Amino acid sequence: MLIGAMEAGGTKFVCGVGTREGEILEHVSFPTEGPEETMAKAVEFFSRHPIQGLGVGTFGPADINPESPTYGSITTTPKLKWAHYPMLPELQKHFHVPAAFDTDVNAAALGELTWGAARGLDSCMYMTVGTGIGVGAVVDGKVLHGMNHPEMGHILVRRHPNDTFAGACPYHGDCLEGLAAGPALEKRWGAKGIELADRPEVWEIQADYLAQALVSYALIFGPKRMILGGGVMKQQQLFPLIREKFKTYMNSYLQNSYLDDLDTYIVPPGLQDFAGLKGSIALAVLASKVHSL
Amino acid sequence: MLIGAMEAGGTKFVCGVGTREGEILEHVSFPTEGPEETMAKAVEFFSRHPIQGLGVGTFGPADINPESPTYGSITTTPKLKWAHYPMLPELQKHFHVPAAFDTDVNAAALGELTWGAARGLDSCMYMTVGTGIGVGAVVDGKVLHGMNHPEMGHILVRRHPNDTFAGACPYHGDCLEGLAAGPALEKRWGAKGIELADRPEVWEIQADYLAQALVSYALIFGPKRMILGGGVMKQQQLFPLIREKFKTYMNSYLQNSYLDDLDTYIVPPGLQDFAGLKGSIALAVLASKVHSL
Numbered sequence: 001m002l003i004g005a006m007e008a009g010g011t012k013f014v015c016g017v018g019t020r021e022g023e024i025l026e027h028v029s030f031p032t033e034g035p036e037e038t039m040a041k042a043v044e045f046f047s048r049h050p051i052q053g054l055g056v057g058t059f060g061p062a063d064i065n066p067e068s069p070t071y072g073s074i075t076t077t078p079k080l081k082w083a084h085y086p087m088l089p090e091l092q093k094h095f096h097v098p099a100a101f102d103t104d105v106n107a108a109a110l111g112e113l114t115w116g117a118a119r120g121l122d123s124c125m126y127m128t129v130g131t132g133i134g135v136g137a138v139v140d141g142k143v144l145h146g147m148n149h150p151e152m153g154h155i156l157v158r159r160h161p162n163d164t165f166a167g168a169c170p171y172h173g174d175c176l177e178g179l180a181a182g183p184a185l186e187k188r189w190g191a192k193g194i195e196l197a198d199r200p201e202v203w204e205i206q207a208d209y210l211a212q213a214l215v216s217y218a219l220i221f222g223p224k225r226m227i228l229g230g231g232v233m234k235q236q237q238l239f240p241l242i243r244e245k246f247k248t249y250m251n252s253y254l255q256n257s258y259l260d261d262l263d264t265y266i267v268p269p270g271l272q273d274f275a276g277l278k279g280s281i282a283l284a285v286l287a288s289k290v291h292s293l
Numbered sequence: 294m295l296i297g298a299m300e301a302g303g304t305k306f307v308c309g310v311g312t313r314e315g316e317i318l319e320h321v322s323f324p325t326e327g328p329e330e331t332m333a334k335a336v337e338f339f340s341r342h343p344i345q346g347l348g349v350g351t352f353g354p355a356d357i358n359p360e361s362p363t364y365g366s367i368t369t370t371p372k373l374k375w376a377h378y379p380m381l382p383e384l385q386k387h388f389h390v391p392a393a394f395d396t397d398v399n400a401a402a403l404g405e406l407t408w409g410a411a412r413g414l415d416s417c418m419y420m421t422v423g424t425g426i427g428v429g430a431v432v433d434g435k436v437l438h439g440m441n442h443p444e445m446g447h448i449l450v451r452r453h454p455n456d457t458f459a460g461a462c463p464y465h466g467d468c469l470e471g472l473a474a475g476p477a478l479e480k481r482w483g484a485k486g487i488e489l490a491d492r493p494e495v496w497e498i499q500a501d502y503l504a505q506a507l508v509s510y511a512l513i514f515g516p517k518r519m520i521l522g523g524g525v526m527k528q529q530q531l532f533p534l535i536r537e538k539f540k541t542y543m544n545s546y547l548q549n550s551y552l553d554d555l556d557t558y559i560v561p562p563g564l565q566d567f568a569g570l571k572g573s574i575a576l577a578v579l580a581s582k583v584h585s586l
Contacts, residue, residue, distance in 0.1 A: 076548075123439055139432060139439065139514075146416055146432065146515020147551045154546055155509045158451055171546040216448045220513050221432075222439020253447055253464040255369075258440045 004051035004095070005280035006042055007104055008032070008058040008087065010079065010131060014277050015042050017049045020285050022115045022278045034081040043094050054099040055284030056088060057107025057276050060134070064102050064149050072101045100287035104276045105136030106143045106150075108229070108269070110286070111279025113138045116270030118225040125223035126275065128230030129210070133177040137223055143283070144221070153177040157212040160205045163188070180209040182232050193232050206232070207241035214242065214266065215249040224258050229269040242266055297344035297388070298573035299335055300397055301325070301351040301380065303372070303424060307570050308335050310342045313578050315408040315571045327374040336387050347392040348577030349381060350400025350569050353427070357395050357442050365394045393580035397569045398429030399436045401522070401562070403579070404572025406431045409563030411518040418516035419568065421523030422503065426470040430516055436576070437514070446470040450505040453498045456481070473502040475525050486525050500531055504538035507559065511543070517551050522562040535559055
């Protein structure tokens with residue numbers, strides 16, 4: 001049985017087909033343009049494969065509530081052409097198979113739990129730090145939804161004493177995303193993260209903000225592993241800095257076997273850049289248990 | 294069928310018996326002393342009733358993981374006599390009935406969801422602001438656990454510009470609990486909350502910290518209703534202030550039907566002071582569905 005998977009990202013789409021076991025047999029990638037041209041490419045790709053299920057992990061915000069009349073749509077987004085675009089309904093016009101729809105980061109969290117860095121656990125968190133900060137999570141084996149999907153990239157953090165950057169979030173100014181996503185880094189320092197690799201003051205501040213957020217997530221819903229991916233996290237020097245600051249902020253308040261070794265608690269993705277695509281397969285497989293795919 | 298319920302609080306214990314429908318038929322309350330004398334009173338009370346199930350909601354931190362060898366115990370606590378005390382095993386020596394064990398605030402969240410202010414929803418959050426700040430939650434119909442129970446009273450918030458109080462948390466200094474629990478209020482202003490009712494500057498700062506935390510919880514796990522109880526929340530003037538500041542901090546970033554009317558989103562307990570006790574019954578009933586009580 002073949003499952004189709006689509007990772008609809010803000011800058012690129014990745015479409016693939018794979019097995020229920022998460023093996024990707026073929027995939028293609030193309031830039032995110034307007035919905036008509038982009039979705040046409042996705043439909044063309046899936047049409048060439050006898051898929052029996054479909055999982056979609058999308059950029060957001062999106063309506064992921066199956067009870068909602070606009071389920072499967074992008075909602076508000078600065079990408080105006082995509083605002084309120086009915087992504088899943090468009091696919092369902094062409095493919096009459098059981099389908100699942102969630103955020104790219106929720107898909108990635110489920111992918112990592114099923115086949116990646118959080119295998120064997122019943123909860124985890126996946127954060128991507130790139131053009132924005134997105135976080136997905138699995139709690140007790142299920143993807144975390146609430147009123148809608150999490151938006152935990154926008155929590156408030158305390159300002160680092162050496163940081164005078166105003167913040168770049170159009171809604172909150174200096175929330176986490178406003179202080180620590182890729183564009184914030186670039187505006188603060190006047191250069192892209194990749195060009196700043198050897199400037200320790202850059203990563204000191206960056207790690208501080210990310211660690212504050214991780215401590216809040218740990219206290220609030222206690223994921224059993226934290227997986228950090230995305231463009232900014234390619235700066236591997238961030239990991240030890242984040243762990244150190246996590247430890248300082250936590251100050252031994254939570255003590256349990258998961259936190260005993262932060263090298264295994266705060267980790268890079270096990271599925272590398274395929275977390276979202278494989279996660280979309282996992283979404284479809286999980287949905288299939290309900291809909292007996 | 295009678296269910297026994299025990300709310301083990303830091304200052305008092307409440308024991309009751311009730312029906313599966315949450316009706317409390319009889320209850321007693323006594324101060325929390327050392328474990329021997331306090332638990333003896335609880336055992337004596339339950340012995341007088343033919344209970345067929347038992348739910349316990351306790352102060353924490355406690356081991357709520359049924360797979361753990363110390364399941365049902367208090368863990369570390371400044372109440373030294375209670376540290377590592379096997380609360381549930383002690384009860385199970387006397388009562389051979391299916392039992393559930395969780396935090397008092399997780400029990401209260403489940404109670405409010407089942408019979409109180411969050412009835413009809415599948416998620417909610419219950420916060421108590423008293424000698425500490427404790428928060429419990431239900432997500433997708435189940436009490437929220439992660440590595441262990443939530444400890445969301447200890448997240449970091451941003452300091453109010455008019456607040457110079459150092460903070461009273463022994464672990465984190467000026468975390469939420471360190472700035473906004475009852476003892477922090479008292480140390481900052483030199484008087485108990487109840488004596489400060491007519492001083493607006495007190496509640497301005499208090500509401501600011503609580504609103505920051507609620508915004509983080511909404512962004513992170515999106516409970517469909519937020520219920521605020523405990524001694525400090527008896528100051529009803531806090532509710533409109535918290536709602537106003539919640540709105541300002543959120544700045545329309547999350548928009549959905551739950552947040553359209555904050556008067557129905559951020560609310561006092563529907564079960565008044567019985568949230569924890571009724572919630573403990575709900576815990577036992579929920580456990581009974583697994584163990585076919």
